[in-house]
Amino acid sequence: MRFAEAVRLAFQTIRAQKLKSVFSAVGVFIGVAFLIGAWSIVNGMNVYMTEKFAGTLIGVNTFHLRRRPNFTPNVSDSTWRAWRRRPRISFEDADAVSNGITIPVITAWWSEDRGDVEYGSKKAKQVSLQGATERYFDIRNIRIEQGRAFTPQEARGGTTVLVMGHDLADKLFEGRDPLGKSVRIHGIPYRVIGVAERRGNLLGISLDKFVIAPAVSPIQREVNPPGVIDALMVKASSEVEMREAMGQVEGIMRSRRHLRPHQDDNFVLETSEGVLDFWGKINRILLAVGPGLVLIALVVGGIVIMNIMLMAVAERTREIGIRKSLGARRRDILRQFLAESATLAAIGAVLGVATGIGLSVALNAATPLPASVSPVSIALGVLLGAGVGIVAGVYPASRAARLDPIVALRQE
Amino acid sequence: MTTAQPMTFRTGDTPLPDIVILTHKLARDYDMGGEVVHALRGVDIQIRRNEFVAIMGPSGSGKSTLMNLIGCLDTPTAGEYWLNGQKVSDLSDDELARIRNKEIGFVFQTFNLLPRATSLHNVELPLIYAGMPAQPRRQQAARALERVGLGDRMAHKPNELSGGQRQRVAIARALVNEPSILLADEPTGNLDSATSAELMGVFADLHRQGQTIVMVTHEHDIAAHAARVVTLRDGLIATDQRRAA
Numbered sequence: 001m002r003f004a005e006a007v008r009l010a011f012q013t014i015r016a017q018k019l020k021s022v023f024s025a026v027g028v029f030i031g032v033a034f035l036i037g038a039w040s041i042v043n044g045m046n047v048y049m050t051e052k053f054a055g056t057l058i059g060v061n062t063f064h065l066r067r068r069p070n071f072t073p074n075v076s077d078s079t080w081r082a083w084r085r086r087p088r089i090s091f092e093d094a095d096a097v098s099n100g101i102t103i104p105v106i107t108a109w110w111s112e113d114r115g116d117v118e119y120g121s122k123k124a125k126q127v128s129l130q131g132a133t134e135r136y137f138d139i140r141n142i143r144i145e146q147g148r149a150f151t152p153q154e155a156r157g158g159t160t161v162l163v164m165g166h167d168l169a170d171k172l173f174e175g176r177d178p179l180g181k182s183v184r185i186h187g188i189p190y191r192v193i194g195v196a197e198r199r200g201n202l203l204g205i206s207l208d209k210f211v212i213a214p215a216v217s218p219i220q221r222e223v224n225p226p227g228v229i230d231a232l233m234v235k236a237s238s239e240v241e242m243r244e245a246m247g248q249v250e251g252i253m254r255s256r257r258h259l260r261p262h263q264d265d266n267f268v269l270e271t272s273e274g275v276l277d278f279w280g281k282i283n284r285i286l287l288a289v290g291p292g293l294v295l296i297a298l299v300v301g302g303i304v305i306m307n308i309m310l311m312a313v314a315e316r317t318r319e320i321g322i323r324k325s326l327g328a329r330r331r332d333i334l335r336q337f338l339a340e341s342a343t344l345a346a347i348g349a350v351l352g353v354a355t356g357i358g359l360s361v362a363l364n365a366a367t368p369l370p371a372s373v374s375p376v377s378i379a380l381g382v383l384l385g386a387g388v389g390i391v392a393g394v395y396p397a398s399r400a401a402r403l404d405p406i407v408a409l410r411q412e
Numbered sequence: 413m414t415t416a417q418p419m420t421f422r423t424g425d426t427p428l429p430d431i432v433i434l435t436h437k438l439a440r441d442y443d444m445g446g447e448v449v450h451a452l453r454g455v456d457i458q459i460r461r462n463e464f465v466a467i468m469g470p471s472g473s474g475k476s477t478l479m480n481l482i483g484c485l486d487t488p489t490a491g492e493y494w495l496n497g498q499k500v501s502d503l504s505d506d507e508l509a510r511i512r513n514k515e516i517g518f519v520f521q522t523f524n525l526l527p528r529a530t531s532l533h534n535v536e537l538p539l540i541y542a543g544m545p546a547q548p549r550r551q552q553a554a555r556a557l558e559r560v561g562l563g564d565r566m567a568h569k570p571n572e573l574s575g576g577q578r579q580r581v582a583i584a585r586a587l588v589n590e591p592s593i594l595l596a597d598e599p600t601g602n603l604d605s606a607t608s609a610e611l612m613g614v615f616a617d618l619h620r621q622g623q624t625i626v627m628v629t630h631e632h633d634i635a636a637h638a639a640r641v642v643t644l645r646d647g648l649i650a651t652d653q654r655r656a657a
Binding site: 327331 | 483510520538
């Protein structure tokens, strides 16, 4: 009996025994759907974390000089208390660093807190209030859609002007031109000179609900104690130069703070890698746990298939006897039952692939995760599924093939 | 009536060309949990081409065992079995499967049709295992069904057919590969007497067309349709008589 014949026969039997077939396909189905779904989610999160999250929060080839790390997965209380005792980054620190770096970099001061912004009777709450210097726009790649960013003169002079995010402009001005209008933060009026291009959202949080005013303008009082900033941002033109610049900044800061060689830094240079470190830990856990879960699902699926095939062999002993009496060889019977279990598993695998893809498409639509199905995972899923079917089918099939035709024919 | 054995056969001989079935000192023991049962104790039988032979005997006489051996479903403990000039008593499992496929057509008491398959597919089965491509296979199976008068029942499943029709499907299946022998095991056991008579008519026709038929039965009136009756008792041939034609 040829292979195509065996598969055709397998389909006939599967059609004739729908319920049993469904059960045996389910195990493989779950395993494969999970494999593809989980794979695409992890992949999507990877892309998201590396490209969007880290890039948005810190920026490429950029590091932040801060008192303590901003992105802290989980630290002990004592570490946290030690961080809180550290001196803050002062204006003088920032200036000294900016002037001391010999690598060509651009730097910007930056501080942030949340607060209200008012225009006339309208009030936007929980807006990100940011104090920055003029190169901040370049470092964070914030493009101005309307109006302009502030000039170095305005930045140095602390002029009460600001650039606002798109969502905030929409909320306060409802389609009217915001340029030149005066908004108030804590009662102090600022003139709107620019609206930034829409940036979308990050994990569902709007990235367009902010104002940026010169760091030394009165906004300083909203975001930090006098004379200090949250971070000095330093952007180099390459990874190598960024590393070099980080070395220089560390040296400058250590000497400014009179740290002895045995003392640790009491500041931190945070790069996007630091953020990714945290993600890497989660990723490693997923990579360790994921295959295990897939394996369990497939093993369970395989056992279910094996059981059902054993039942099928027992039930169809007479059929096997008839086939043998008509000239079926051992390998014909073996092939028939193997084809049946492999076909069942393949059906489960194909449905699993479809569901996995559906899952990932749904996820893509419903969440900001760019979940994408990798072709490798599809191939792997189908291969694993069919493999499980064959492995699970071998034992029942060989039992069927070895049946004595006389005994098999006698069975009622 | 005359004794049917045509000539003596010694170990080392080969059968005459017109001998389809030849057994020589054929023995089959069963080990029933330590106790050895001698089902056949040395059966010598020769069946010529185009004979219609009935094998009779009380239960336990060894006729089923002989049937299984002749049908190549089983292998003997000792002795020789020649089928169509080929010594099959020491063939392997797969070679026996090939012999069953090419040389033997079975008709069973319980029909032994696949319940979920149509008549056509049931008749196709031996051709499938012979490796015939789908197109000619279907045609040949259809012709076999037409020959037994079931050309209009090809798409029916066994449970949609009467007992007589089922047995005719089984006959079509047995003959589709044009085997050397038609081996019938109590073929009328599950049929009423009218249908039995009809079936014996079919057998008589086949016999007239040159088909060799070996039939196991315990009914004397059925055995009476055969030209030769072999009676077994305690694993040995008791009588072997040819009816005067």
